[in-house]
Amino acid sequence: MRTRNNCQNSNAQHDTYLSCVDNLKSVEYAIEDTFSIIKAKISKKQETTDHFDSSIKLLVLQLGIWSEARLNKLLNEYDNNSQKKLFTELELKLIKLNKQKIEQWKTIIELSFRKHYGIYIGHELKEENLGLEKFNQYTNIIEIVENHLKSIIEVRNKLAHGQWVCPLNDKGNLSSNSNFQELKNDNIVSLEKKYQILKYLTQTLHDLMISKATFERDFQKYYKEIDDRRVFLNKHVNKEYLKVIQKLQKKKVYRR
Numbered sequence: 253m254r255t256r257n258n259c260q261n262s263n264a265q266h267d268t269y270l271s272c273v274d275n276l277k278s279v280e281y282a283i284e285d286t287f288s289i290i291k292a293k294i295s296k297k298q299e300t301t302d303h304f305d306s307s308i309k310l311l312v313l314q315l316g317i318w319s320e321a322r323l324n325k326l327l328n329e330y331d332n333n334s335q336k337k338l339f340t341e342l343e344l345k346l347i348k349l350n351k352q353k354i355e356q357w358k359t360i361i362e363l364s365f366r367k368h369y370g371i372y373i374g375h376e377l378k379e380e381n382l383g384l385e386k387f388n389q390y391t392n393i394i395e396i397v398e399n400h401l402k403s404i405i406e407v408r409n410k411l412a413h414g415q416w417v418c419p420l421n422d423k424g425n426l427s428s429n430s431n432f433q434e435l436k437n438d439n440i441v442s443l444e445k446k447y448q449i450l451k452y453l454t455q456t457l458h459d460l461m462i463s464k465a466t467f468e469r470d471f472q473k474y475y476k477e478i479d480d481r482r483v484f485l486n487k488h489v490n491k492e493y494l495k496v497i498q499k500l501q502k503k504k505v506y507r508r
Contacts, residue, residue: 316408
């Protein structure tokens with residue numbers, strides 16, 4: 253049962269953080285619905301149609317929207333005890349100096365590591381001042397962002413501008429966007445795994461921002477979940493997709 257209105261706290265006052273929470277939840281509802289729509293189309297043997305292809309692109313677009321909504325929530329997180337935002341106004345300005353969203357994500361990671369481990373701005377984050385374990389965690393998170401979040405953001409930008417079939421450059425010519433080419437190979441199984449990777453990644457970043465102890469306790473657990481899904485995407489996704497098709501299209505046979 254809802255105890256407050258959207259975008260407001262329990263005192264009926266506007267709350268920026270709760271607005272971000274509500275926005276994120278609404279996007280997640282839409283993603284759940286699109287997964288259901290795609291499954292329904294598969295069950296009707298429509299997986300080779302242009303309509304089906306458009307539904308897949310809609311889901312990719314929604315994952316990009318989800319990543320931006322999740323970013324906004326991270327930027328407005330606050331400490332439960334002090335009720336102060338985790339990022340100061342100066343830090344938020346530093347993050348938003350980057351016009352590219354992927355660089356904003358990287359800056360959040362960098363600032364959080366600097367805060368927790370006492371590395372001042374101007375000192376490079378490297379093994380010598382972080383230690384081998386923490387340096388590996390830092391580089392692993394950056395690598396996941398580069399390999400899994402960046403492509404979602406870049407494809408989202410194309411899709412949001414209506415380039416669903418033919419990606420164009422500024423001159424109106426076809427562009428050879430590698431992320432857009434990868435999109436052609438995506439299906440409901442690969443996108444489900446990518447969505448899960450994004451969730452585990454952002455949970456790790458949430459822990460990193462909120463609590464050093466929680467981050468150190470749970471990092472390996474979440475990293476393993478991410479790595480398991482990366483292995484799945486590299487080795488098993490197409491075989492599993494065929495199984496999903498067969499399962500959804502299997503007709504029940506009734507004996508008379």
